[in-house]
Amino acid sequence: MTTAPTRQPAAAEVFDQLRRHLSAKLALTGSFAGRGAVEHSAEGCRVTLSDGRSALDFGSYAVTLLGHRHPAVLAAVRAQLDTMPTSTRSLANPVAAEAAARLSEYFGGALPKVHFGLNGSDAVEVALKLARLARGRERVLAVRGGFHGKSLGALALTHNPLYRVGLRGCAVDVVHLDPEDPDAVRREVRSGPVAAVVFEPVQGENGAVPLPVEVLRQWCQDAAGRVRDLRRDPVRPAALRGAVGGAGRGSAGGCGPGRQAAGRG
Numbered sequence: 001m002t003t004a005p006t007r008q009p010a011a012a013e014v015f016d017q018l019r020r021h022l023s024a025k026l027a028l029t030g031s032f033a034g035r036g037a038v039e040h041s042a043e044g045c046r047v048t049l050s051d052g053r054s055a056l057d058f059g060s061y062a063v064t065l066l067g068h069r070h071p072a073v074l075a076a077v078r079a080q081l082d083t084m085p086t087s088t089r090s091l092a093n094p095v096a097a098e099a100a101a102r103l104s105e106y107f108g109g110a111l112p113k114v115h116f117g118l119n120g121s122d123a124v125e126v127a128l129k130l131a132r133l134a135r136g137r138e139r140v141l142a143v144r145g146g147f148h149g150k151s152l153g154a155l156a157l158t159h160n161p162l163y164r165v166g167l168r169g170c171a172v173d174v175v176h177l178d179p180e181d182p183d184a185v186r187r188e189v190r191s192g193p194v195a196a197v198v199f200e201p202v203q204g205e206n207g208a209v210p211l212p213v214e215v216l217r218q219w220c221q222d223a224a225g226r227v228r229d230l231r232r233d234p235v236r237p238a239a240l241r242g243a244v245g246g247a248g249r250g251s252a253g254g255c256g257p258g259r260q261a262a263g264r265g
């Protein structure tokens with residue numbers, strides 16, 4: 001039940017366009033992955049390639065957690081397209097209201113306010129702004145190995161310095177903690193005011209790496225009352241669910257977050 005596109009460009013043309021207009025590296029890795037073919041269509045966990053082969057998709061970076069073209073998702077999107085695909089932004093929108101209410105319900109009512117952002121990085125940016133505005137504090141604690149996006153604020157929290165090459169002076173004052181050091185938060189809050197502690201309960205940058213539960217528990221205790229906000233950032237929550245038994249809403253080492261960033265799945 002795949003829908004044929006109006007024109008299917010040859011794989012070689014796709015690689016040429018990628019190389020010339022996006023990135024040579026993207027073209028190269030895509031060409032290796034598809035052995036010269038490009039993706040054509042998908043259903044559930046299977047992707048059909050331009051040369052007719054089919055491949056198992058193990059998750060597409062957590063974008064298609066329900067599988068490609070899940071019938072319930074298609075039906076809901078089609079129904080909304082047929083009703084009102086974009087909002088006026090001036091009138092109240094019942095779909096946004098219901099989505100916010102259901103998200104809050106998912107978190108057991110502990111996080112009653114919802115902000116819909118553009119993507120994961122935007123969610124992290126908003127969380128950062130809220131934390132810093134709330135008490136006029138600037139310093140933020142993040143974790144080595146963590147990934148929080150590539151917009152400027154989120155990039156400051158992201159640990160890998162490769163992403164910041166040439167971008168000196170990212171505007172946020174961030175200290176990256178050693179994930180094995182249970183005393184790291186205690187030391188930092190003693191040394192000066194901290195606006196927020198931001199972490200992924202399960203880091204996704206190098207596979208699925210759960211942070212040690214005992215360390216998280218200690219950090220949360222040490223942050224309580226001294227740090228304005230505790231923020232968790234599982235933008236890839238469902239992909240990680242298997243690894244931690246509920247990263248999406250469960251308590252990470254007993255830490256109830258002050259804010260929770262979520263995205264994609």
Ligand SMILES: Cc1ncc(COP(=O)(O)O)c(C=O)c1O
Nearest residue numbers: 119120121147148149233235236
């Ligand atoms: C934990 C985490 N935070 C933030 C982001 C950034 O999300 P986005 O790529 O949607 O901006 C990602 C993206 O992979 C992520 O894994």
